[in-house]
Every structure is written in C-alpha cells, then in structure tokens.
Amino acid sequence: xxxxxxGFQGRxxxxxxxxxxxxxxxxxxxxxxxxPTPKVPLDTWEFVLSTEAGAEFRWTWPELTGLxxxxxxVDIHCVTRWSKLGTRWQGVSLDTLLDGVDTAxxxxxxxxxxxxxTNLPLDDLRGGRAWVVHTYEDGPLPAEHGGPARLLxxxxxxxxxxxxxxxxxxxxDDQPGFWETAGYHDYGDPWREQRYQGx
Amino acid sequence: xxxxTTVAGLASWRVARLVQRRTETPTxxxxxxxxxxxxxxxxxxxxxxxxxxxxxxxxxxxxxxxxPADGDRIALTVQRVPDGEVSSYLIDVYAxxxxxxxxxxxxxxxxxxxxxxxxxxxxAGGSGVVPLMAMIRARRAAGSxxxxxxxxxxxxxADVCYADELRRRARxxxxxxxxxxYTREVPEGWRGEPHRIGLADVNTHGWPPELEPLCYVCGPTxxxxxxxxxxxxxxxxxxxxxxxxxxxxx
Numbered sequence: 001x002x003x004x005x006x007g008f009q010g011r012x013x014x015x016x017x018x019x020x021x022x023x024x025x026x027x028x029x030x031x032x033x034x035x036p037t038p039k040v041p042l043d044t045w046e047f048v049l050s051t052e053a054g055a056e057f058r059w060t061w062p063e064l065t066g067l068x069x070x071x072x073x074v075d076i077h078c079v080t081r082w083s084k085l086g087t088r089w090q091g092v093s094l095d096t097l098l099d100g101v102d103t104a105x106x107x108x109x110x111x112x113x114x115x116x117x118t119n120l121p122l123d124d125l126r127g128g129r130a131w132v133v134h135t136y137e138d139g140p141l142p143a144e145h146g147g148p149a150r151l152l153x154x155x156x157x158x159x160x161x162x163x164x165x166x167x168x169x170x171x172x173d174d175q176p177g178f179w180e181t182a183g184y185h186d187y188g189d190p191w192r193e194q195r196y197q198g199x
Numbered sequence: 200x201x202x203x204t205t206v207a208g209l210a211s212w213r214v215a216r217l218v219q220r221r222t223e224t225p226t227x228x229x230x231x232x233x234x235x236x237x238x239x240x241x242x243x244x245x246x247x248x249x250x251x252x253x254x255x256x257x258x259x260x261x262x263x264x265x266x267p268a269d270g271d272r273i274a275l276t277v278q279r280v281p282d283g284e285v286s287s288y289l290i291d292v293y294a295x296x297x298x299x300x301x302x303x304x305x306x307x308x309x310x311x312x313x314x315x316x317x318x319x320x321x322x323a324g325g326s327g328v329v330p331l332m333a334m335i336r337a338r339r340a341a342g343s344x345x346x347x348x349x350x351x352x353x354x355x356x357a358d359v360c361y362a363d364e365l366r367r368r369a370r371x372x373x374x375x376x377x378x379x380x381y382t383r384e385v386p387e388g389w390r391g392e393p394h395r396i397g398l399a400d401v402n403t404h405g406w407p408p409e410l411e412p413l414c415y416v417c418g419p420t421x422x423x424x425x426x427x428x429x430x431x432x433x434x435x436x437x438x439x440x441x442x443x444x445x446x447x448x449x
Contacts, residue, residue, distance in 0.1 A: 001251060001255045002251035002300050003251060003298045003299075003300055004251050004252065005250045005251060005252075005288070005298060006292075007288070007292040007293075007297075008251065008252045009252055009288075010250065010257075022249075022257070030420065030444070032444065034308050034442060035427065035438070035440050035441060036428065036430065036431050037424060037427065038437070080261060081247075081259060081260065114437060115437070144420065144424055178308075179308075182306065182307035182308045183305065183306065196305065
C-alpha cells in the first residue's frame with residue numbers, strides 16, 4: 001500500500017468485472033499516438049508478413065477482407081490508464097495469417113504506415129489472441145483509431161495493438177519498437193502493470 | 200525515429216509534498232511539489248500521480264510537467280475534470296505538506312532538448328499548453344536562441360493559462376512569438392471572430408515547411424487531429440510533427 005493522502009476518498013467501482021491494477025474505466029475511446037494520423041488509401045493498402053528467412057506473404061485489401069473473419073469482443077487497456085470493456089471488432093486472426101508460414105522466429109515486430117513499430121513475442125500473436133481488424137463496433141475503423149486496419153492484441157497494453165498496421169516482421173532476436181525505445185515496457189502485460197521499462 | 204528517456208529510477212514511486220499552489224484559471228491550478236531525489240526531466244515529459252485512501256484504494260493519473268526541473272521541485276498544472284476523482288482532490292483537498300506519490304519522468308518522444316537548433320512551432324489546445332509552456336520556460340532557462348512560436352487556442356480570454364507570464368515572455372524572451380485563437384469569446388477590441396483553429400492561423404503564425412521546424416501539437420484529440428492534418432497539408436514532414444493528445448483522465 002502506498003502513502004495515504006489525507007482526505008482522499010476516491011470513487012470506487014462496485015460490481016462489474018475487475019480491471020487491471022491502476023486502470024480506470026472509460027466509456028470514451030481516447031487516442032494515443034505520436035504524430036499525425038496517416039491516411040492510407042485502400043487501393044494501395046497491403047499487409048506484408050515477412051519471415052526471418054526473407055519469405056514474404058502479402059495481402060491486398062480485398063484479399064484480407066476475403067479471408068475468414070472473426071468478431072472478437074474484448075476489453076482493452078491503455079497504458080495511459082483507461083480501460084474500455086466489451087469493445088467489438090471484426091477482422092482476421094493472426095492464426096489464419098500465420099497458417100502455413102514456415103518460421104523459427106520467436107519475436108515479431110509490427111510496423112505501420114507512418115513509421116510506428118512495436119514488438120511482441122510471436123507466441124502472443126497465436127492461439128486466438130491477436131487479429132488484424134478493420135471494423136470497430138458496426139463501422140469501418142476510423143483513421144484516428146488506426147484504420148483502415150490495426151493490430152488487436154487485447155491481452156497486452158493497447159499500444160501493442162499497432163494502428164495503421166502495414167505488416168509484421170518475424171525475427172529471431174527481440175527488437176524494441178517505437179514506444180518501447182521511448183521508455184515503455186518491452187512486453188506490456190496490464191495485469192502485471194508492466195507500463196514502463198523496469199516494471 | 201529514435202527516442203530515449205531517463206530510465207534510471209523510473210519504476211519507483213517517490214513521495215511528493217505540496218509546497219505551493221497557484222491559481223492559473225478558474226479551472227486550473229499549478230502545484231509546486233517537493234520530491235526528494237527527483238532525477239530531473241526534459242520539457243514535454245509527464246509524471247504519474249498516485250493517491251491512496253485510508254483503506255488502500257488507489258487512483259493514478261498522468262500530468263504534464265509545467266516547467267524545467269528546479270532541483271527537487273517540480274511544477275504540475277492540473278486542469279479540473281468534471282467528476283475527476285484525482286483532479287478534484289488535487290484542486291480542492293490537497294494541502295501544503297500533504298503527501299502524494301509521483302513516478303517519472305515519463306515519455307521520451309514528446310520532448311524538446313535545448314541542444315536542438317531547428318525552429319520550433321508549438322500549437323496548444325486548452326490545457327494542452329502545459330508541456331509546451333515547459334518548453335518555453337526551458338528555452339529561456341537554457342539561454343537558447345532557437346526561434347519559438349506558440350499558437351494557443353482557448354475558449355475565452357479567461358481560459359488562458361499562464362496569461363501574465365506569456366505576455367511578459369512574448370515581450371522579453373527574444374525570439375518567442377505568441378498568437379492566440381479564441382473559439383467562443385474574443386477579448387475586447389480583438390479583431391476577428393471566435394473560430395476554431397484553421398489553415399490561416401497555422402499558416403500565418405507557424406513556420407514555412409522549408410525551415411524544417413519541429414512542430415509540437417498538444418490538446419484534445421480532435422484538435423490535435425485537425426492541426427496535425429493542417430501541418431501535413433502545408434508540407435511539413437510527418438516525422439517533424441510530434442503530438443500528444445489529452446483525453447479525459449479524471
């Protein structure tokens with residue numbers, strides 16, 4: 001327990017699902033990003049998966065949206081301390097995209113239109129826990145929230161769910177991404193409150 | 200893109216006590232905190248502030264540092280958020296000598312280093328002015344002669360944070376220009392109507408892209424989206440535009 005601040009009461013939530021430590025609930029959908037929002041036209045959009053051996057797998061917009069679709073409803077947790085429950089998305093599971101990809105890599109580096117990168121262990125992209133999503137609630141994913149498509153990895157802090165995702169590089173060695181280089185945690189488990197380096 | 204930050208000691212919470220409080224606007228106050236062992240910070244960085252109740256309940260929020268480090272004293276400007284459990288405590292209850300916990304400095308991207316030589320454009324929406332004010336103060340403190348321009352969008356004249364200091368600095372800090380955009384109500388004798396920031400404001404009061412300025416934009420999401428899009432449209436390179444969005448954070 002921390003040092004008590006005299007007179008602080010706070011506003012406790014009663015009932016409902018537990019939140020990760022240090023998070024508070026919001027009904028809004030705030031935005032965290034480092035620069036301008038890239039505008040990516042759908043007719044040139046593509047998603048590129050590359051392996052440590054140099055193999056490349058590419059999907060155009062019609063190809064990606066033509067793959068089997070899933071509709072995850074998930075809770076999301078931002079490192080800036082808001083959590084939002086029961087968000088509905090539609091997209092393609094990374095299991096589908098990784099199916100048949102021959103790799104010995106243990107790490108992944110997602111990269112985005114606009115230059116943003118973030119790293120994750122490859123295992124965290126498997127097992128029905130990660131998607132490339134293009135629909136939020138009932139409409140196309142807005143650009144400020146990462147559209148046309150973003151990564152969705154809800155069991156990690158939300159900066160790992162790279163907006164404007166352009167592709168994923170599979171790597172033998174871990175390589176910190178943009179926010180990780182700026183001081184955020186390498187892994188980012190909200191339930192262990194891994195916000196910053198050293199947590 | 201590269202960014203680095205002070206990582207040493209970042210993971211630990213430090214006890215901070217209120218030394219002094221200053222009213223900036225009817226809804227914003229600056230708190231000067233004494234933080235023994237504070238490691239220093241760069242303008243633009245923020246801290247997490249954590250409050251603990253008698254029964255162990257905790258709440259934490261992020262606040263921008265409003266000025267350069269002054270030894271083991273730091274300044275935070277807190278904007279009251281309706282129903283905000285942390286901001287309302289800090290503004291209404293928190294008293295001199297009371298402890299809170301702080302952790303930081305945090306954020307290694309939205310920072311300005313006094314060693315930079317490029318001209319700087321700062322664009323603030325509302326309480327987004329706080330980390331930009333830290334840059335203006337740090338510029339002066341470091342004796343930097345880098346040209347700075349601030350475009351500050353506020354609802355009404357009464358909402359201007361640091362109003363007197365900005366007036367004084369615009370006069371005395373050589374190479375600092377300050378321009379205002381009023382969205383609801385303009386000062387008496389002001390030429391022009393209330394309006395939301397637009398192309399003309401950014402073009403008139405910003406830098407031409409050929410000068411390759413560093414642009415820092417901070418404010419609510421919609422404001423930041425608008426300004427960043429305008430800057431890109433005017434020809435500024437994406438990588439020269441750094442943004443920080445303020446959500447409702449209670």
